[in-house]
Amino acid sequence: MQPDVELIRVTKRYGGAAAVDDVSLAIPAGSYCCLLGPSGCGKTSTLRMIAGHESITEGDILLGGRNVTDLPPAARGTAMMFQSYALFPHLTALENVAFGPRMRGVGKAERLAEAAEFLRLVQLERMADRLPAQLSGGQQQRVALARALITRPRVLLLDEPLSALDPFLRGQMREELKRLQRELGITFIHVTHGQEEAMALSDLAVVMDHGRIAQAAPPREIFERPASAFVARFIGGHNVLDLPEGRFAIRTDRTRLAPAPGGPVLPGHVTAVEYQGAAVRVVVRGAGGQAAEALLPDAVFHAAPVEPGAAVTLGWDAAAAHPLPATAAA
Numbered sequence: 297m298q299p300d301v302e303l304i305r306v307t308k309r310y311g312g313a314a315a316v317d318d319v320s321l322a323i324p325a326g327s328y329c330c331l332l333g334p335s336g337c338g339k340t341s342t343l344r345m346i347a348g349h350e351s352i353t354e355g356d357i358l359l360g361g362r363n364v365t366d367l368p369p370a371a372r373g374t375a376m377m378f379q380s381y382a383l384f385p386h387l388t389a390l391e392n393v394a395f396g397p398r399m400r401g402v403g404k405a406e407r408l409a410e411a412a413e414f415l416r417l418v419q420l421e422r423m424a425d426r427l428p429a430q431l432s433g434g435q436q437q438r439v440a441l442a443r444a445l446i447t448r449p450r451v452l453l454l455d456e457p458l459s460a461l462d463p464f465l466r467g468q469m470r471e472e473l474k475r476l477q478r479e480l481g482i483t484f485i486h487v488t489h490g491q492e493e494a495m496a497l498s499d500l501a502v503v504m505d506h507g508r509i510a511q512a513a514p515p516r517e518i519f520e521r522p523a524s525a526f527v528a529r530f531i532g533g534h535n536v537l538d539l540p541e542g543r544f545a546i547r548t549d550r551t552r553l554a555p556a557p558g559g560p561v562l563p564g565h566v567t568a569v570e571y572q573g574a575a576v577r578v579v580v581r582g583a584g585g586q587a588a589e590a591l592l593p594d595a596v597f598h599a600a601p602v603e604p605g606a607a608v609t610l611g612w613d614a615a616a617a618h619p620l621p622a623t624a625a626a
């Protein structure tokens with residue numbers, strides 16, 4: 297299938313430094329793509345270049361096979377949803393959603409009917425007459441979403457859409473975004489700091505580091521086969537260990553406080569024990585000062601509990617150790 301969005305050797309320089317450095321990426325049509333990485337890695341610059349809000353220093357961006365590199369935002373077929381919802385405070389929810397069609401000259405009755413349909417899509421039809429100040433953060437965000445979707449974009453761009461919400465609302469809104477993307481069948485590109493968010497949402501997760509793509513793959517592949525120590529550390533859930541056989545990423549949930557028969561081991565001392573409900577996280581300072589941890593099912597931990605200071609030997613099945621390139625920084 298032809299990719300919906302294609303970045304071909306895209307670079308963005310602000311002054312001298314490259315914020316996005318020779319990035320190539322193909323995002324399949326109708327997929328949920330998350331751009332993730334630490335602060336300053338170039339996620340937002342990449343999104344803004346796709347939207348047309350930022351010029352491209354070098355390279356090309358194709359949307360649906362069309363080169364949009366030099367097109368203004370409105371001519372691209374994208375819509376952007378921002379972290380701050382940027383609703384008009386003096387307009388009702390319905391009028392906010394109807395704003396796009398109003399600008400396009402759609403008649404009042406028609407645009408309000410269309411806006412009502414999109415408010416229904418985000419399950420907010422009962423709040424149609426409220427002003428933004430009379431809505432919760434999550435509700436305001438749904439209005440912003442409806443306002444972006446009413447323009448019928450082929451690609452919806454979302455810049456940290458969940459970061460202003462409390463954890464409960466964030467979970468709800470996450471489900472909502474995924475449902476909408478599935479129902480509408482359009483491509484979503486979503487910038488996030490959060491690996492959990494990217495894991496939950498994406499068909500394609502793109503981990504960025506210093507303006508480059510560290511790995512682009514379905515989230516399960518990234519979790520099971522991180523391409524570098526940076527990726528393994530960033531997505532979490534892994535110990536990155538330098539062993540005599542080389543450098544490995546070993547999932548913390550496959551690490552135990554006992555040697556696996558014939559498997560590798562790391563002796564050390566417990567430095568912290570953190571109860572997490574279904575699991576207990578045991579942090580260990582291993583031989584040579586390497587930090588590692590074991591995420592144990594609660595029953596396993598409580599069958600043989602340990603305390604900080606205890607001498608332990610971490611073990612794992614040899615098959616659970618994923619080899620990493622030795623040169624990877626970070």
Ligand SMILES: Nc1ncnc2c1ncn2[C@@H]1O[C@H](COP(=O)(O)OP(=O)(O)OP(=O)(O)O)[C@@H](O)[C@H]1O
Nearest residue numbers: 310315316333334335336337338339340341342489
């Ligand atoms: N308008 C600008 N002028 C100069 N430098 C910029 C500008 N916008 C971004 N940068 C720099 O480009 C780099 C990438 O920034 P960008 O906002 O794309 O990163 P990010 O991954 O989205 O970060 P965050 O998660 O903090 O939003 C950073 O080093 C940033 O300081």
